[in-house]
Amino acid sequence: MKEQRTLSLVAPDGKGYLPGLAVDTVIFGFHEYQLKILLLEYKNTGLFALPGGFIKDEENLNDAAKRILFERTSLTDVYLEQFYVFGDRSRHDPAPMQAIMQKNGIKITDNHWLLQRFISVGYYALIDFTKAFPIPDLMSDSCAWHDLEYLPNLMQDHQDIVKKALETLQINLDRKLIGFNLMPETFTMAELQRLYETILGEKLRRSSFQRKLLSLGILERIAKKKTGAAHKAPYLYRFIPEKDRK
Amino acid sequence: MKEQRTLSLVAPDGKGYLPGLAVDTVIFGFHEYQLKILLLEYKNTGLFALPGGFIKDEENLNDAAKRILFERTSLTDVYLEQFYVFGDRSRHDPAPMQAIMQKNGIKITDNHWLLQRFISVGYYALIDFTKAFPIPDLMSDSCAWHDLEYLPNLMQDHQDIVKKALETLQINLDRKLIGFNLMPETFTMAELQRLYETILGEKLRRSSFQRKLLSLGILERIAKKKTGAAHKAPYLYRFIPEKDRK
DNA sequence: TTCTATTGTCACAATTTGAGACAATAATAG
DNA sequence: CTATTATTGTCTCAAATTGTGACAATAGAA
Numbered sequence A, B: 001m002k003e004q005r006t007l008s009l010v011a012p013d014g015k016g017y018l019p020g021l022a023v024d025t026v027i028f029g030f031h032e033y034q035l036k037i038l039l040l041e042y043k044n045t046g047l048f049a050l051p052g053g054f055i056k057d058e059e060n061l062n063d064a065a066k067r068i069l070f071e072r073t074s075l076t077d078v079y080l081e082q083f084y085v086f087g088d089r090s091r092h093d094p095a096p097m098q099a100i101m102q103k104n105g106i107k108i109t110d111n112h113w114l115l116q117r118f119i120s121v122g123y124y125a126l127i128d129f130t131k132a133f134p135i136p137d138l139m140s141d142s143c144a145w146h147d148l149e150y151l152p153n154l155m156q157d158h159q160d161i162v163k164k165a166l167e168t169l170q171i172n173l174d175r176k177l178i179g180f181n182l183m184p185e186t187f188t189m190a191e192l193q194r195l196y197e198t199i200l201g202e203k204l205r206r207s208s209f210q211r212k213l214l215s216l217g218i219l220e221r222i223a224k225k226k227t228g229a230a231h232k233a234p235y236l237y238r239f240i241p242e243k244d245r246k
Numbered sequence C: 001t002t003c004t005a006t007t008g009t010c011a012c013a014a015t016t017t018g019a020g021a022c023a024a025t026a027a028t029a030g
Numbered sequence D: 001c002t003a004t005t006a007t008t009g010t011c012t013c014a015a016a017t018t019g020t021g022a023c024a025a026t027a028g029a030a
Helices: A062-074 A094-104 A156-177 A189-198 A206-215 B060-075 B093-101 B158-176 B189-200 B206-215
Strands: A017-031 A033-041 A050-055 A079-086 A117-125 A140-147 A221-227 A233-237 B018-031 B034-042 B053-054 B079-087 B119-126 B140-147 B219-225 B235-239
Touching: A017 A062, A017 A156, A033 A062, A033 A094, A050 A062, A062 A079, A062 A117, A062 A156, A079 B079, A117 A156, A156 A189, A189 A206, A189 A233, A189 B140, A189 B189, B018 B060, B018 B158, B034 B060, B034 B093, B034 B189, B053 B060, B060 B079, B060 B119, B079 B158, B119 B158, B158 B189, B189 B206, B189 B235
Parallel strands: A017 A117, B018 B119
Antiparallel strands: A017 A033, A017 A050, A033 A140, A079 A117, A221 A233, B018 B034, B018 B053, B034 B140, B079 B119, B219 B235
C-alpha cells in the first residue's frame, strides 16, 4: 500500500496538487441482489461521502482517479469511467469540511486550501464485490458498502453525483456490456439477470434475456454445474473479453 | 454584446478565474450536406483552435460554457452538453500559446497563468447554421465554419476533442433526439435524413427512416409544401418540443 | 419413488426493420 | 398542352427480433 489517505496529507496551501479540482468516485458493487456503493464515514461527524481525492501536479486526470480508487480498494485494472463534471457554485459549502478537519485535528485557517471552491470530476467504477476489501482513509471511521436503496445522507451534492452515476450506468449497460465487471468470474444466467434487473430497475423476461445474452457471443458456458438446491442445476458462465472472441 | 474576448482579458496571474481549468467547445452546424464546426484562427500564427475560455470565480461551470458559446455566436438557448474532461499531462504544451501571446502583444513571463497546465472540460453545442454569425475574439483573425472532413491542423489535443465530441453526438443522436438542433425551423424529410447520414457516417434507407421518424410522434407536418425542382414537392416538417407533445 | 422449483430450450405470435414497388406530382422539354 | 423526369409518400411482403408461454429435464427434498 503506497498511501492510505488523501485529505490530511494536503498542506494548507495545497502544494503538489492542482488547485480547485477534485475527483469523486462512485464505486459500484453487487451483492445479494443489491447494488451497493462504497462510502466513507468521517470520524465523529456522522458525515458520509464518496471516496474522492485530488490530482497531483504531474498526474494525468484519469490516473488520479485510478489512484484514488486503488487507495480505497487496493484494486487495479478496474472498469473506471468519467461521467460528469460537477461545477456549480452552489456545491461550495465549506461547513462540512470544516467539521471534518476539526475532528481530525487539522488547523482551520480562513483560506485553507480544502475550504475553497472545488469543481469535481465524477468517475464511476464497477468492481467485483467479492474481490474488494474497502480501506478507510485516516480521517474516516469506515469505508464500507451501502445499499443504493438505503443511502445515508451524503455530504454536499454527493447524492446528485450518485444519481447521475447510476443513470450513466443504466445507459451504458447494454451498449458497452459493462455489467460483467460487477460479477464474479463465473455466474449463472439467473444471477446475471438479477444484476440487470437491479441496475435497470425493471423485471426482464427470462427466456428473452437468456436468448439475447447467449446470442451476443460474449459468454462461455463452463461444463461444470452448480449444486445446492432442489431443482435442475444451472450452467455456469464466464464473460469472454473482447480480445478472446472469435 | 457583453464581451468579445477571453484570453487577452486575463491578467498574468489569472485573477478572477479558476486556475488550471478551461472549457473547450465543439460547436456543430450543418450546411450543404456537411457537418461543420467553428474554429478560431489566431492572428499571424496559422494556428487553429476550438473556441474556449475560462471559468470565473463565481460562475457555474455550465454557465461558463454558455457564456463562451454566446461570445462566439451571440446565441442563447442552445443545445450544449458536457462530454468529456481532457486531463492528460501530455496536453500541456506552452509553445503554441506563447506564439499566440507574442503575436498579440501579451507579455510572456515564465509563470504566466496562460502557460500553466490546464485541464479542459469539453462541451459540444448544436446550433442552427442559418442563425449563427460567428464572431472572432480579439486575438483571432476569424471564427469560421470548417468542414469536419477537412479540418486544418488544430492546436494541442483539439483534434482528439473534436473526435470525442463527434462520437458522443453519434451515440446520443437517437437516444436524445438532438439532431433537430442542427436543422432550421422547418425542413423536409430528405434534409433530415441527410443530416442523420452525415452524423452517423452511413447511408440509411429512405422508407425505413421516414417510417421511423414519423412513428416517434415528434414531427409536425406543415400544410405548405416546398417548391423548386422537377418532381413531387415534399412536405415540410417542424420538430415538436417535448412539452408540446401529446 | 414422488414431488417441487428452476433450468434450458423451443414454438408461435407480435412487433420492428429491411427491401423494394408503385402511384402521385412539380417542374421542364417539346 | 402533353410527355418526361426525379423525387416523394406510402404500401407490401420478407426477414429479423422480441414477447409470451409451454415443456421436458433434473437436483435435491419429502
